[in-house]
Amino acid sequence: MKSRWSDADAKSLIQSYQTQGINEDIAMRTYTTRILGSEPRLVLHGGGNTSVKTNVIDALGDTYQVLCVKGSGWDMGVIEPAGLPAVQLAPLAALADLDDLSDEGLVASQRRMLIDPYAPNPSIEAVLHAIVPHKHVDHTHADAIISLTNQPDGAAIIRDLFPDTTIIPYVMPGFILSKVCREHLLKDLNSKHMILMNHGIFTYHDDPRQSYDDMIAMVDKAEQRLERGPAHPFPGIKLPSAPPALAEVAPIIRGALAREGEKEGKPDRWVLDHRADAQVMAFVNGDALGDYATRGNAAPDHSIRIKRFGVVLPAPDANDLDSFKTDVHNAIADYATAYTDYFDRNNVRSGGGFVMLDPTPRVVYVPGIGLFGVGKTAKDAAICADIAEATVNVITKAEAIGSFVALPEEDLFDIEYWSLEQAKLAKVTERPLFRQIAIVTGAASGLGREVARTLAAEGAAVALFDIDETALQDAATEIGGLPVLCDVTDEAAVKAAVSQVIQTYGGVDILISNAGAAFQGALLDVSQETFEKAFDLNFWGHHFMAKACVEVMQTQGSGGALVFNVSKQALNPGPDFGPYGTSKSALMALMRQYALEHGATGITANAVNADRIRSNLLSDEFIQARAKARGVTPHAYMRGNLLGREVTAQDVAEAFLHLVKATKTSGAVLTVDGGNVAAMVR
Numbered sequence: 142m143k144s145r146w147s148d149a150d151a152k153s154l155i156q157s158y159q160t161q162g163i164n165e166d167i168a169m170r171t172y173t174t175r176i177l178g179s180e181p182r183l184v185l186h187g188g189g190n191t192s193v194k195t196n197v198i199d200a201l202g203d204t205y206q207v208l209c210v211k212g213s214g215w216d217m218g219v220i221e222p223a224g225l226p227a228v229q230l231a232p233l234a235a236l237a238d239l240d241d242l243s244d245e246g247l248v249a250s251q252r253r254m255l256i257d258p259y260a261p262n263p264s265i266e267a268v269l270h271a272i273v274p275h276k277h278v279d280h281t282h283a284d285a286i287i288s289l290t291n292q293p294d295g296a297a298i299i300r301d302l303f304p305d306t307t308i309i310p311y312v313m314p315g316f317i318l319s320k321v322c323r324e325h326l327l328k329d330l331n332s333k334h335m336i337l338m339n340h341g342i343f344t345y346h347d348d349p350r351q352s353y354d355d356m357i358a359m360v361d362k363a364e365q366r367l368e369r370g371p372a373h374p375f376p377g378i379k380l381p382s383a384p385p386a387l388a389e390v391a392p393i394i395r396g397a398l399a400r401e402g403e404k405e406g407k408p409d410r411w412v413l414d415h416r417a418d419a420q421v422m423a424f425v426n427g428d429a430l431g432d433y434a435t436r437g438n439a440a441p442d443h444s445i446r447i448k449r450f451g452v453v454l455p456a457p458d459a460n461d462l463d464s465f466k467t468d469v470h471n472a473i474a475d476y477a478t479a480y481t482d483y484f485d486r487n488n489v490r491s492g493g494g495f496v497m498l499d500p501t502p503r504v505v506y507v508p509g510i511g512l513f514g515v516g517k518t519a520k521d522a523a524i525c526a527d528i529a530e531a532t533v534n535v536i537t538k539a540e541a542i543g544s545f546v547a548l549p550e551e552d553l554f555d556i557e558y559w560s561l562e563q564a565k566l567a568k569v570t571e572r573p574l575f576r577q578i579a580i581v582t583g584a585a586s587g588l589g590r591e592v593a594r595t596l597a598a599e600g601a602a603v604a605l606f607d608i609d610e611t612a613l614q615d616a617a618t619e620i621g622g623l624p625v626l627c628d629v630t631d632e633a634a635v636k637a638a639v640s641q642v643i644q645t646y647g648g649v650d651i652l653i654s655n656a657g658a659a660f661q662g663a664l665l666d667v668s669q670e671t672f673e674k675a676f677d678l679n680f681w682g683h684h685f686m687a688k689a690c691v692e693v694m695q696t697q698g699s700g701g702a703l704v705f706n707v708s709k710q711a712l713n714p715g716p717d718f719g720p721y722g723t724s725k726s727a728l729m730a731l732m733r734q735y736a737l738e739h740g741a742t743g744i745t746a747n748a749v750n751a752d753r754i755r756s757n758l759l760s761d762e763f764i765q766a767r768a769k770a771r772g773v774t775p776h777a778y779m780r781g782n783l784l785g786r787e788v789t790a791q792d793v794a795e796a797f798l799h800l801v802k803a804t805k806t807s808g809a810v811l812t813v814d815g816g817n818v819a820a821m822v823r
Contacts, residue, residue: 142180142182142183142285142357142360142361142364143357143361144353144354144357145176145179145180146176146350146353146354150172151169151172151173154168154171154172155168155169155172158171158222163222164195164196164197166193166195166209166276167193167195167197167209167222167225168222169193169349170191170192170193170209170225170277170349171220171221171222171224171225173191173277173279173349173352173353174191174211174217174220174225175217175218175219175220176353177189177191177217177279177281177353177356178216178217178218178219178220179218181527181531182283182284182285182360182531182534183281183282183283183284183356183360184217184218184281184282185282185527185528185531186216186446186524186527186528187214187216187442188281188282188341188440188442189211189217189280189281189282189341190210190211190217190264190266190270190280191210191211191217191225191277191278191279191280192208192209192210192211192225192264192267192270192271192277192278193208193209193225193276193277193278193349194206194207194208194209194230194276195207195209195276197209197227197256199256199257205227205229205230205256206229206230206231207227207228207229207230207256208227208228208230208233208263208267208270208271209225209226209227209228210225210226210228210263210264210266210267210270211224211225211263211264212224212225212226212260212261212262212263212264213261213262213263213264213265214261214262215261223260223261224261226255226256226257226260226261226262226263227255227256227257227260228251228254228255228256228263228267228271229254229256230271232254233251233254233267233268233271234268234271234272236250236268236271236316236319237268237271237272237319237320237323239316241316242316243316244265244315244316244559244560244561245560245561247265247268247315247316248262248265248561251263251267251268265314265315265561266280266314266315266318266319268316268319269318269319269322269343272319272322272323272326273322273326273343273345274326275345275346275347275352276346276347276349277345277346277347277348277349277352278343278344278345278352279343279344279345279352279353279356280341280342280343281341281342281356281360282340282341282440282442283341283342283356283360283363284439284531284534284535284538285360285363285364285366285367285538286336286341286342286359286360286363287339287340287341287439287440287535288363288367288439288534288535288536288538288539288542288545289302289363289366289367289539290336290337290338290339290340291339291439291535291539291545291546291547292539292542292543292544292545292546293543293544293546294543295338295339295546296308296310296338298366299336299338302362302363302366303334303336303359303362305333306332306333306334306335306336306359307325307326307329307332307334307335307336308325308335308336308338309321309322309325309335309336309337309338309340310338311337311338311339311340311441311548311552312337313441313552313555313556313559314340314442318337322335333345333346333355334355334359339440339441339547339548340440340441341440342356342359342360344356344359366542367538367539367541367542369541369542370538370540370541370542371541372420372423372537372541373419373420373423373537374537374540374541375423375424375426375427375428375429375430375433375537375540376427376428376429377423377426377427377428378426378427378428378456378508380426380456380508380509381456381457381458381459381460381509383458383459383460384456384457384458384459384509384510385457385458385459385462385465386459386640387415387510387511387643387644388639388640388643388644389457389459389462389696390457390465390507390510391413391415391513391643391644391647391648392643392647392648392649392693392696392697393457393462393465393466393469393696393697394413394454394469394505394507394513394647395410395411395413395647395648395697395699396466396648396696396697396698396699397466397469397470397472397473398410398411398473398501398502398515399411399697399698399699400470400698400699408699408700408743409499409501409576410576410577410578410650410699411501411515411516411517411522411576411647412515412516412517412518412519412521412522412576412578412602412646412647413505413513413514413515413522413646413647413648414513414514414516414519414522414523414525414526414646414647415510415511415512415513415526415644415645415647416511416512416513416514416526416529416530417510417511417512418530420530420533420534420537421511421512421530421533422511423537424506424512424533424536424537425506425507425508425509425510425511425512426508426509430453430506430508431453433536433540433545434450434451434453434506434536435450435451435453436450436536436545436546436547437449437450437547437548437549437550437553438450438532438547438548438553439531439532439535439536439547440535441548441552441553441556442556443528443531443532444553444554444556444557445556445557445559445562446503446524446525446528447503447504447514447525447528447529447532448480448502448503448557449483449550449553449554449557450504451502451503451504451505451506451512451529452472452473452476452502452504452505452506453472453506454468454469454472454505454506454507454508455468455472455508456507456508456509457507457509457510473501473502476500476502477500477501478500480500481497481500483550483554484497484498484500484554487550487551487554487558490551491554491555491558495558495563498557498558501515502515503515503516503525504525504526504528504529504532512526512529512530512533513526513647514526514527514528514529517571517575517576518575518576518600518602519602519645519646522646522647571600572598572599572600573599573600573802574596574599574600574601574651574801574802575600575601576600577600577601577602577650577651578601578602578603578604578642578646578647578648578649578650578651579593579596579601579602579603579604579649579650579651579652579653579801580603580604580606580625580639580642580649580651580652580653580686580690581593581596581603581604581605581606581653581655582606582607582627582629582652582653582654582655582656582682582686583606583607583655583656583657584603584605584606584607584613584616584622584655585605585607585609585612585613585615585616586607586609586612586616586756586757587754587755587756587757587790588655588706588751588754588756588790588793588794589605589607589653589655589656590605590616590620591790591791591793591794592653592655592793592794592797592798593605593616593620593622593653594619594620594794595791595794595795595797595798596651596653596797596798596801597620597621597622599798601651602622602623602646603620603621603622603623604622604623604625604641604642604645604646605617605620605622605623605624605625606625606627606629606638606656606686607624607625607626607627607656608626608627608628610626613625613626623641623642623645623646625638625641625642626638629656629678629682629683629685629686630677630678630681630682630685631685632685635682635685635686635689636689639686639689639690639693643693648693648694648696648697649690649693649694649701650694650697650699650700650701650702651701651702651704651801652686652687652690652701652702652703652704653704653706653797653801654682654683654686654687654703654704654705654706655705655706656678656682656683657678657679657682657706657708657725658674658675658678658679658721659718659721659759659763660672660674660675660679660720660721660724661717661718661720661721661766662717662718662719662720663716663717663719664719667719667720671720672719672720674720675720675721675723675724676720676724676727678724679721679724679725679727679728680724680727680728680731683705683728683731684731687703687705687731687735687746690703691703691735691739691744694739694742694744695739695742695744698742699743700742700743700744700745700804701743701744701745702744702745702747702800702801702804703732703735703744703745703746703747704746704747704748704749704797704800704801705728705729705731705732705746705747705748705749706748706749706751706797707725707728707729707732707748707749707750707810708725708750708751708752709750709751709752709812709814709817709820710722710725710726711725711726711728711729711748711750711810712729712750712810712819712820712821712822713752713817713819713820714726715767715770715771716770716771717770728748729748729810732746732747732748732808732810733746733808736807736808737808740807740808743804745800745803745804745806745807746807746808747800747803747806747807747808747809747810747811748809748810748811749793749796749797749800749810749811749813750810750811750812750813750814750820750822751788751793751796751812751813751814752782752788752813752814752815752817752820753778753779753781753787753788753814754788754789754790754793755779755787755789755790756790761775764778764779780815781817782814782815782816782817783815783816783817783818784815784816785815786815787815788813788814788815792813793813796811796813799811810822
């Protein structure tokens, strides 16, 4: 473990915040919190917290001695001063004198002591920070420390390695932990740091640099102790001689997860995030994977994200994926049954009253392939994968020097069903396209970009396909999607591009087949080359995309949605527009054929019939040309409909969105043109 401290960076940040009226203590606390939070072996997705004791002046000019402690919901790696809410120090510390206080009572009490009533909730461990008699307090869930504490003789190992540390037996975070720590600190008035068994480490000092340095030095010493063992302690299994590609395996897993979570005929889909570095592969290829991967989590708070443990699958064989598919479904069904039993017995133990969370595993281990994080969104899946990688690291290091021992299931259940976390989950509202993976072609600009933006805003994980690399990167950065450079007229390129989406997100649920171009010319005048280009892009490109996506959807077995941009030319052809109109008419027939052939598997196929949408395709120059061909002004051309209104890209994007959600509509054409009698479907 290396120090990330930089005097220059600290000074620069402090000076920057002082110009904003932030005092030096809080500015320094922000800096040290960030460098701790930037190291994933110390802090991961909300774990850990920091504090500083200082003086602040409220809006009325009154001065208070406060504890500025990490607030709920803030990421230490990117924290701002606002993420360190100020709590009145004396009354906060006095809470430790109480005999009993519920978690809800603790949160309410801490909120009443906030200087700023609009600040985030202080950490549940704020009282613990308050009673530590030092100005700066640092707390992390360091992997190396947990690898040492989670041993049959963990306390002895810690005492041998850190003879001057204060050791705290495992207690669930919150009020009771503060009480227990206080008892130990009163016995050891010269305590410089605490190691909480199965939990993490606290360092503290009046000098922020010293507190940080102590954290790094102790974790580094723990890592060196772990290095005495082999890097890969797990004897490996013999893998199948013909391993399948990741793109073949992931949709099978997504399909099994979706059907296990199906509600009233609607698949409960999930997004995947794959990891397969050397340590992960050694872990999943171990012959005792089913044992050490299911003993329990590395840190108790991980249960909130990834449950008590993940599901272990058999090694897939490319020559027998049908058997693998059956095994996956059985394993996930068995996991759900075991999870329900785990909930039932612990719910009874806890006095009842809990509502069971969904029994879907959040981590999937696959020999020969790696591990998958499972989430409702790409971000959630990545968080689960990050935590799973940390779990792999902790267990690997622990097994290298002894035997990994997790907390009893009762303790892990108490964290997973912690009332404070349940309250947070209850406030989360799923957006309509959470859990779904979408591909949008022609997504770098115009209508495609607007559709991609709309799907992402509704919660989908979106892959943007285009041939304009610069515009594609810009669109993906703005929208937060996956940029995929792809020429949809090249079938091999399409297959490779769809495979890239599967490798990133796990599968495909939605295809917005939008890429196209307006090839002009009268039938007797247009060249064969122009006709072929029109059909390559406006027909074959759509077929290649739909074919590749439907194959994935069928493997998943959880349905899907195809939506094609046919434009009004399929119904109302214009003069000197033969190549475009005929290719779009063929596309409409293609859509209907997909609806016919794949409706039985729950895959819908629909089309949007839009007209006169400003875009790269319908540029000002193009509008002028079409207006001239029809003998009207550009203004009149863009509003040449029954309503006399110009149709925007957002109007059309909403039509695509509607058809994506319309799970009981297939073979339909939705017109968005302001009203054009000649283009009406019926």
